[in-house]
Amino acid sequence: MTTAAATHTHRDDVGSRMGMWLFLFTELILFGGLFIVYAVYRFKFPEQFQLAARELDTLVGTVNTIILLTSSLTVAMSITAIQQGKKHLSMMLIGMTIIFALAFLVNKYFEWSHKISIGIYPQSPELLNKPQGEILYFGLYYVMTGLHALHVIIGMVVLLFSMVFIATGKINQQSYVKLEAGGLYWHLVDIIWIFLFPLFYLIS
Amino acid sequence: MSQHEEQHTQHSVGYGRYILIWLGLLAFTGITVTLAGIDLGRWVIITSLVIASIKSILVLNVFMHLKFEDKMFKIFVLVAVATLVIFISLTFFDYAFY
Numbered sequence: 001m002t003t004a005a006a007t008h009t010h011r012d013d014v015g016s017r018m019g020m021w022l023f024l025f026t027e028l029i030l031f032g033g034l035f036i037v038y039a040v041y042r043f044k045f046p047e048q049f050q051l052a053a054r055e056l057d058t059l060v061g062t063v064n065t066i067i068l069l070t071s072s073l074t075v076a077m078s079i080t081a082i083q084q085g086k087k088h089l090s091m092m093l094i095g096m097t098i099i100f101a102l103a104f105l106v107n108k109y110f111e112w113s114h115k116i117s118i119g120i121y122p123q124s125p126e127l128l129n130k131p132q133g134e135i136l137y138f139g140l141y142y143v144m145t146g147l148h149a150l151h152v153i154i155g156m157v158v159l160l161f162s163m164v165f166i167a168t169g170k171i172n173q174q175s176y177v178k179l180e181a182g183g184l185y186w187h188l189v190d191i192i193w194i195f196l197f198p199l200f201y202l203i204s
Numbered sequence: 205m206s207q208h209e210e211q212h213t214q215h216s217v218g219y220g221r222y223i224l225i226w227l228g229l230l231a232f233t234g235i236t237v238t239l240a241g242i243d244l245g246r247w248v249i250i251t252s253l254v255i256a257s258i259k260s261i262l263v264l265n266v267f268m269h270l271k272f273e274d275k276m277f278k279i280f281v282l283v284a285v286a287t288l289v290i291f292i293s294l295t296f297f298d299y300a301f302y
Contacts, residue, residue, distance in 0.1 A: 014274065021277060025284040032288040036295050043299055058237065065233050073226040076217070076267045083216045180269075187268045191260045198252035202240035 013177040020181040024188050027151075031192050034144050038199060041136045048133025053204040055120065056141075057111070061201035064107050065193065071100035072190040075159065075183045085173040087166055094163045094179075097186065101156045108149050112142075141200055148196060151189045158182045215272035225266045232259050 042049045078093035119126030120138055127135055162182045165171040171179050236255040240248060265271040270278060 017273070018277065018280075021280060025280070028284055028288060032291060035288075036292055039292055040295060040299050043296070058240075062233065062237055066230065069226060069229045069233065072229075072263060072267050073222055076222050077219055080216055080219060080222070184268055187263050190267075191263055194259045194263070195253075195256050198236055198240070198256055202236065202252055203248065 011175070013175075013180075016177045017180060017184070020184050024184060027188055027192075031144075031147070034140070034147070035195070035199075038140050038144070041133070041140070042199075042203075045131075045133025045136065048131050049137050050204050052130075052134040052137035053200065053202075055115070055138075056201050056204075058201050060107055060111050061197050064104050065197050067100050067104045067107070068190050068193050071097045071104070072187050074100065075186045079176065079179055079183055082166065082171065082173060082176045082179060087172075090179075091163050091166050094159050094166070098156050098159050098163075101152050101159075104152060105149060108145065144196060145200070148189065148192055151192070155182075155186045155189050158185055215269065217266065217269070217272075221266065225262050228262060229259055232262075 074093045075097045078090045078097070081087075081090035081093055115121065115138075121127065122139060122142055127138055159182055162171060162179045165178060232255050236252050239251050239255075244251065264281065270281060
Protein backbone atom coordinates (compact mmCIF):
# COMPACT_ATOMS: atom_id res chain seq x y z
CA MET A 1 0.00 0.00 0.00
CA THR A 2 2.76 2.38 0.93
CA THR A 3 4.70 1.62 -2.26
CA ALA A 4 1.56 2.24 -4.26
CA ALA A 5 1.10 5.59 -2.56
CA ALA A 6 4.73 6.47 -3.22
CA THR A 7 4.37 5.58 -6.91
CA HIS A 8 1.31 7.67 -7.06
CA THR A 9 3.11 10.81 -5.97
CA HIS A 10 5.68 10.24 -8.70
CA ARG A 11 3.22 9.79 -11.49
CA ASP A 12 -0.05 11.60 -11.81
CA ASP A 13 -1.14 11.38 -15.41
CA VAL A 14 -4.48 13.02 -14.76
CA GLY A 15 -2.67 15.92 -13.12
CA SER A 16 -0.25 16.15 -16.05
CA ARG A 17 -3.09 16.28 -18.54
CA MET A 18 -4.88 18.85 -16.41
CA GLY A 19 -1.75 20.99 -16.47
CA MET A 20 -1.65 20.74 -20.25
CA TRP A 21 -5.29 21.75 -20.50
CA LEU A 22 -4.64 24.78 -18.29
CA PHE A 23 -1.83 25.79 -20.62
CA LEU A 24 -4.17 25.36 -23.58
CA PHE A 25 -6.61 27.82 -21.96
CA THR A 26 -3.90 30.47 -21.97
CA GLU A 27 -3.45 29.79 -25.69
CA LEU A 28 -7.20 30.14 -26.13
CA ILE A 29 -7.12 33.56 -24.49
CA LEU A 30 -4.09 34.58 -26.59
CA PHE A 31 -5.90 33.82 -29.83
CA GLY A 32 -9.19 34.95 -28.30
CA GLY A 33 -7.87 38.49 -27.98
CA LEU A 34 -7.11 38.50 -31.69
CA PHE A 35 -10.54 37.09 -32.48
CA ILE A 36 -12.07 40.00 -30.55
CA VAL A 37 -10.08 42.48 -32.64
CA TYR A 38 -11.21 40.65 -35.77
CA ALA A 39 -14.86 40.71 -34.65
CA VAL A 40 -14.84 44.44 -33.96
CA TYR A 41 -13.19 45.44 -37.23
CA ARG A 42 -15.28 43.07 -39.28
CA PHE A 43 -18.34 44.64 -37.64
CA LYS A 44 -17.09 48.11 -38.52
CA PHE A 45 -15.99 47.31 -42.10
CA PRO A 46 -18.14 44.40 -43.32
CA GLU A 47 -17.98 45.21 -47.05
CA GLN A 48 -14.26 45.92 -47.09
CA PHE A 49 -13.55 42.65 -45.27
CA GLN A 50 -15.56 40.78 -47.89
CA LEU A 51 -13.74 42.53 -50.70
CA ALA A 52 -10.31 41.88 -49.20
CA ALA A 53 -11.14 38.19 -48.64
CA ARG A 54 -11.49 37.78 -52.41
CA GLU A 55 -7.71 37.96 -52.59
CA LEU A 56 -7.47 34.67 -50.70
CA ASP A 57 -7.66 31.37 -52.54
CA THR A 58 -10.45 29.25 -51.01
CA LEU A 59 -8.93 26.12 -52.54
CA VAL A 60 -5.59 26.61 -50.75
CA GLY A 61 -7.45 27.21 -47.49
CA THR A 62 -9.60 24.12 -47.97
CA VAL A 63 -6.59 21.93 -48.78
CA ASN A 64 -4.81 23.19 -45.67
CA THR A 65 -7.91 22.48 -43.59
CA ILE A 66 -8.00 18.90 -44.86
CA ILE A 67 -4.27 18.52 -44.18
CA LEU A 68 -4.61 19.71 -40.57
CA LEU A 69 -7.69 17.59 -39.88
CA THR A 70 -5.87 14.53 -41.20
CA SER A 71 -2.81 15.33 -39.09
CA SER A 72 -5.06 15.46 -36.04
CA LEU A 73 -6.33 12.00 -36.96
CA THR A 74 -2.82 10.53 -37.24
CA VAL A 75 -1.63 11.99 -33.94
CA ALA A 76 -4.77 10.68 -32.18
CA MET A 77 -4.14 7.24 -33.69
CA SER A 78 -0.51 7.28 -32.57
CA ILE A 79 -1.74 7.36 -28.95
CA THR A 80 -3.93 4.30 -29.52
CA ALA A 81 -0.93 2.57 -31.13
CA ILE A 82 1.35 3.24 -28.14
CA GLN A 83 -1.42 2.10 -25.77
CA GLN A 84 -1.41 -1.20 -27.65
CA GLY A 85 2.38 -1.36 -27.45
CA LYS A 86 2.89 -0.87 -31.18
CA LYS A 87 5.96 1.29 -30.94
CA HIS A 88 6.82 1.48 -34.63
CA LEU A 89 3.28 2.12 -35.78
CA SER A 90 3.04 4.92 -33.25
CA MET A 91 6.27 6.47 -34.47
CA MET A 92 5.17 6.15 -38.08
CA LEU A 93 1.87 7.90 -37.32
CA ILE A 94 3.69 10.74 -35.57
CA GLY A 95 6.04 10.94 -38.55
CA MET A 96 3.02 11.28 -40.84
CA THR A 97 1.68 14.06 -38.63
CA ILE A 98 4.97 15.94 -38.95
CA ILE A 99 4.90 15.50 -42.74
CA PHE A 100 1.34 16.88 -42.85
CA ALA A 101 2.50 19.83 -40.75
CA LEU A 102 5.31 20.46 -43.23
CA ALA A 103 2.86 20.30 -46.14
CA PHE A 104 0.67 22.84 -44.36
CA LEU A 105 3.63 25.19 -43.94
CA VAL A 106 4.74 24.78 -47.57
CA ASN A 107 1.23 25.77 -48.68
CA LYS A 108 1.33 28.75 -46.33
CA TYR A 109 4.74 29.73 -47.70
CA PHE A 110 3.48 29.80 -51.28
CA GLU A 111 0.33 31.61 -50.23
CA TRP A 112 2.25 34.33 -48.40
CA SER A 113 4.86 34.64 -51.19
CA HIS A 114 2.10 35.13 -53.72
CA LYS A 115 0.51 37.87 -51.55
CA ILE A 116 3.86 39.56 -51.11
CA SER A 117 4.65 39.33 -54.85
CA ILE A 118 1.44 41.19 -55.70
CA GLY A 119 2.37 43.84 -53.16
CA ILE A 120 0.11 42.88 -50.27
CA TYR A 121 2.14 42.86 -47.08
CA PRO A 122 2.12 45.07 -43.99
CA GLN A 123 3.07 48.68 -44.78
CA SER A 124 3.36 48.03 -48.53
CA PRO A 125 2.50 51.06 -50.69
CA GLU A 126 -0.01 48.90 -52.57
CA LEU A 127 -1.82 47.99 -49.37
CA LEU A 128 -1.70 51.47 -47.85
CA ASN A 129 -3.60 52.77 -50.90
CA LYS A 130 -6.50 50.48 -50.09
CA PRO A 131 -9.40 51.46 -47.82
CA GLN A 132 -8.86 51.15 -44.07
CA GLY A 133 -10.96 48.00 -43.70
CA GLU A 134 -8.84 46.11 -46.21
CA ILE A 135 -5.62 47.20 -44.52
CA LEU A 136 -6.99 45.91 -41.21
CA TYR A 137 -8.12 42.65 -42.81
CA PHE A 138 -4.66 41.91 -44.20
CA GLY A 139 -2.98 43.02 -40.98
CA LEU A 140 -5.10 40.55 -39.05
CA TYR A 141 -4.57 37.92 -41.74
CA TYR A 142 -0.79 38.13 -41.39
CA VAL A 143 -0.78 38.30 -37.59
CA MET A 144 -3.33 35.54 -36.98
CA THR A 145 -2.21 33.04 -39.62
CA GLY A 146 1.41 33.90 -38.76
CA LEU A 147 0.91 33.22 -35.06
CA HIS A 148 -0.92 30.04 -36.00
CA ALA A 149 1.94 28.95 -38.29
CA LEU A 150 4.36 29.58 -35.41
CA HIS A 151 2.24 27.18 -33.34
CA VAL A 152 2.42 24.62 -36.14
CA ILE A 153 6.23 24.86 -36.05
CA ILE A 154 6.30 24.50 -32.25
CA GLY A 155 3.91 21.54 -32.53
CA MET A 156 6.24 19.88 -35.04
CA VAL A 157 9.18 20.22 -32.66
CA VAL A 158 7.12 18.81 -29.77
CA LEU A 159 6.03 15.84 -31.90
CA LEU A 160 9.60 15.27 -33.07
CA PHE A 161 10.68 15.02 -29.44
CA SER A 162 7.80 12.61 -28.76
CA MET A 163 9.08 10.42 -31.59
CA VAL A 164 12.58 10.40 -30.14
CA PHE A 165 11.17 9.60 -26.69
CA ILE A 166 9.30 6.61 -28.10
CA ALA A 167 12.49 5.41 -29.78
CA THR A 168 14.45 5.70 -26.52
CA GLY A 169 11.63 4.16 -24.51
CA LYS A 170 10.91 7.24 -22.43
CA ILE A 171 7.41 7.11 -23.84
CA ASN A 172 6.12 3.54 -23.74
CA GLN A 173 2.99 1.44 -23.40
CA GLN A 174 2.79 2.10 -19.66
CA SER A 175 3.71 5.76 -19.69
CA TYR A 176 2.65 7.91 -22.61
CA VAL A 177 1.31 11.08 -21.00
CA LYS A 178 4.04 13.14 -22.76
CA LEU A 179 2.67 12.04 -26.11
CA GLU A 180 -0.86 12.83 -24.93
CA ALA A 181 0.22 16.36 -24.00
CA GLY A 182 1.86 16.83 -27.41
CA GLY A 183 -1.29 15.52 -29.06
CA LEU A 184 -3.49 17.91 -27.06
CA TYR A 185 -1.34 20.83 -28.23
CA TRP A 186 -1.61 19.66 -31.81
CA HIS A 187 -5.40 19.38 -31.62
CA LEU A 188 -5.62 22.91 -30.22
CA VAL A 189 -3.65 24.17 -33.23
CA ASP A 190 -6.19 22.33 -35.38
CA ILE A 191 -9.16 23.91 -33.57
CA ILE A 192 -7.72 27.42 -34.00
CA TRP A 193 -7.43 26.76 -37.73
CA ILE A 194 -11.03 25.44 -37.81
CA PHE A 195 -12.08 28.98 -36.84
CA LEU A 196 -9.46 30.91 -38.84
CA PHE A 197 -10.42 29.16 -42.07
CA PRO A 198 -14.06 30.33 -42.40
CA LEU A 199 -13.33 33.76 -40.91
CA PHE A 200 -10.64 34.59 -43.47
CA TYR A 201 -11.30 32.40 -46.49
CA LEU A 202 -15.05 31.98 -46.62
CA ILE A 203 -16.43 35.49 -46.28
CA SER A 204 -16.23 36.80 -49.85
CA MET B 205 3.26 -0.93 -9.34
CA SER B 206 1.78 -2.40 -12.48
CA GLN B 207 -1.50 -2.89 -10.66
CA HIS B 208 -1.48 0.64 -9.58
CA GLU B 209 -0.82 1.91 -13.04
CA GLU B 210 -4.04 0.38 -14.24
CA GLN B 211 -5.61 3.40 -12.65
CA HIS B 212 -3.51 5.72 -14.79
CA THR B 213 -4.23 4.06 -18.08
CA GLN B 214 -6.75 6.06 -19.90
CA HIS B 215 -9.66 4.97 -21.95
CA SER B 216 -8.36 3.78 -25.29
CA VAL B 217 -10.19 4.83 -28.43
CA GLY B 218 -10.20 2.49 -31.42
CA TYR B 219 -8.90 3.53 -34.85
CA GLY B 220 -12.35 3.05 -36.39
CA ARG B 221 -13.93 5.65 -34.18
CA TYR B 222 -11.18 8.16 -34.98
CA ILE B 223 -11.61 7.59 -38.71
CA LEU B 224 -15.37 8.07 -38.36
CA ILE B 225 -14.84 11.41 -36.60
CA TRP B 226 -12.29 12.41 -39.25
CA LEU B 227 -14.81 11.64 -42.02
CA GLY B 228 -17.36 13.74 -40.14
CA LEU B 229 -14.88 16.62 -39.91
CA LEU B 230 -14.20 16.41 -43.65
CA ALA B 231 -17.93 16.36 -44.38
CA PHE B 232 -18.50 19.47 -42.27
CA THR B 233 -15.61 21.17 -44.09
CA GLY B 234 -17.34 20.36 -47.37
CA ILE B 235 -20.63 21.75 -46.08
CA THR B 236 -19.12 24.99 -44.82
CA VAL B 237 -17.25 25.59 -48.12
CA THR B 238 -20.41 24.85 -50.14
CA LEU B 239 -22.56 27.12 -47.97
CA ALA B 240 -20.03 29.93 -48.37
CA GLY B 241 -20.40 29.58 -52.14
CA ILE B 242 -24.12 30.25 -51.90
CA ASP B 243 -25.05 33.82 -51.18
CA LEU B 244 -26.61 33.63 -47.75
CA GLY B 245 -25.93 37.25 -46.92
CA ARG B 246 -25.49 37.87 -43.23
CA TRP B 247 -26.27 34.24 -42.41
CA VAL B 248 -22.89 33.12 -43.70
CA ILE B 249 -21.13 34.21 -40.51
CA ILE B 250 -23.67 32.36 -38.36
CA THR B 251 -23.64 29.10 -40.35
CA SER B 252 -19.85 29.04 -40.59
CA LEU B 253 -19.40 29.70 -36.87
CA VAL B 254 -21.97 27.02 -35.97
CA ILE B 255 -20.20 24.49 -38.20
CA ALA B 256 -16.78 25.47 -36.80
CA SER B 257 -18.18 24.96 -33.29
CA ILE B 258 -19.54 21.52 -34.17
CA LYS B 259 -16.15 20.56 -35.63
CA SER B 260 -14.39 21.81 -32.48
CA ILE B 261 -16.72 19.80 -30.25
CA LEU B 262 -15.89 16.66 -32.25
CA VAL B 263 -12.15 17.32 -31.92
CA LEU B 264 -12.42 18.17 -28.20
CA ASN B 265 -14.58 15.20 -27.27
CA VAL B 266 -12.95 12.41 -29.25
CA PHE B 267 -9.48 13.45 -30.47
CA MET B 268 -8.69 15.25 -27.21
CA HIS B 269 -10.46 12.59 -25.11
CA LEU B 270 -12.46 15.17 -23.19
CA LYS B 271 -15.43 12.80 -23.24
CA PHE B 272 -13.48 10.25 -21.21
CA GLU B 273 -11.91 12.67 -18.72
CA ASP B 274 -13.08 13.57 -15.22
CA LYS B 275 -15.97 15.95 -14.85
CA MET B 276 -13.51 18.60 -13.64
CA PHE B 277 -11.91 18.82 -17.11
CA LYS B 278 -15.29 19.48 -18.70
CA ILE B 279 -16.11 22.19 -16.18
CA PHE B 280 -12.73 23.84 -16.83
CA VAL B 281 -13.25 23.84 -20.58
CA LEU B 282 -16.76 25.25 -20.20
CA VAL B 283 -15.49 28.04 -17.95
CA ALA B 284 -12.68 28.89 -20.40
CA VAL B 285 -14.97 28.97 -23.42
CA ALA B 286 -17.66 30.89 -21.52
CA THR B 287 -15.05 33.48 -20.50
CA LEU B 288 -14.09 34.00 -24.13
CA VAL B 289 -17.73 34.24 -25.23
CA ILE B 290 -18.42 36.81 -22.50
CA PHE B 291 -15.36 38.85 -23.57
CA ILE B 292 -16.48 38.88 -27.18
CA SER B 293 -20.13 39.65 -26.50
CA LEU B 294 -19.37 42.38 -23.94
CA THR B 295 -17.06 44.01 -26.47
CA PHE B 296 -20.03 44.49 -28.74
CA PHE B 297 -21.82 46.56 -26.12
CA ASP B 298 -19.16 49.13 -26.89
CA TYR B 299 -19.35 48.87 -30.65
CA ALA B 300 -22.84 47.76 -31.68
CA PHE B 301 -25.01 49.94 -29.47
CA TYR B 302 -23.81 53.46 -29.44
